[in-house]
Amino acid sequence: MKAVRLHDAKDLRVEAVAPLSAPPAGFVNLAVRAAGICGSDLHNYRTGQWITRRPSTAGHEFCGRVTAVGEGVGHVAVGDVVCADSRVGCGTCPACRNGRANVCEALGFVGEVCDGGFAEAVQLPARLVLRHDPTLSPHVAAMAEPLAVALHAVRRLAAPVGEPVLVVGCGTIGGLSALLLSRLHDGPLLLADLNPEKAALVKVVAGGTVVALERDALDAALSGGRLRYALDATGSIRAIAGVLDLLSGSGALALVGIGHGKLDLDPNILVEREITLVGCHAFADELADAVGLLPELAPALEQLIEVLPGLDAVPAAYERLSRGESRALKTIVAVAD
Secondary structure (H helix, E strand, O other): OEEEEEEEOOEEEEEEOOOOOOOOOOEEEEEEEEEEEOHHHHHHHHHOOOOOOOOEEOOOEEEEEEEEEOOOOOOOOOOOEEEEOOEEOOOOOHHHHOOOHHHOOOOEEEOOOEOOOOEOEEEEEHHHEEEOOOOOOHHHHOOHHHHHHHHHHHHHHOOOOOOOEEEEOOOHHHHHHHHHHHHHOOOOEEEEOOOHHHHHHHHHHHOOEEOOOOHHHHHHHOOOOOOOEEEEOOOEHHHHHHHHHHOOOOOEEEEOOOOEOOOOOOHHHHHHHOOEEEEOOOOOOOHHHHHHHHHHHHHHHHHHEEEEOOHHHHHHHHHHHHOOOOOOOEEEEEOOO
């Protein structure tokens, strides 16, 4: 079968690999239907930071059709269409035992510690698959994992009713966070991104007001009101520092982007204004809720994606996306329906 395998930093190859074996007890085999390229995939490709197996089949945002089930698997059957959970926890550390697998002390991810979805087929622990509405397009179903990440961040921010929320960064997670806020939060939505095309695209599906990260721009957008809650999906140290300067007292900043560099922070800003910094890693129990939201959000999600015709297009897409050459928020690889 065909798979896209990462051999080392900047070394991604489309290769023929052995077909899957029969699934052992507790595992399932899937025919992959569609898979999304994540910013963390690109980061690993550029830097090799999380390469723990060489070669490994990348891809942790995907959906598929169950083709075989191992002994003891009862919640899915052959023919079911499913979304994949990206998290591979140890199951034994205190975090896992207390339902916080997203901060597992030995957390790994599909596509890193085991082969992922940039392949014609994949074998996974059955606990990592969840059935979805069979009428959904596979392109939409493949968005379940990043939608769960965004939902976790929105819930962690926990902005009170009526409060304005600023989303910084209109990439995949920022855009999905804005979309969720537009449906789940009753309050003004502000959007900021250095790329005006992406900000405009998010505005089309989520509404809100596009602003610059400047005091005067916020004052104008809020008619002199105060901004207390923000979500950063960029990981940019400059953006995070800028938002902290703009937040009024007794609010929070949720951080969900992959950071680059270290923040030079005066802790008195947090103390004197009672600002909470909220870390948001992957997702906790939000995947099922995200899957449940997919049918309602499908028309909006379709507007945010571009679709590649197959696995052979993935290496070139990595290069293009690494250069920032995409108007879409998410690139989905069509594998098979």
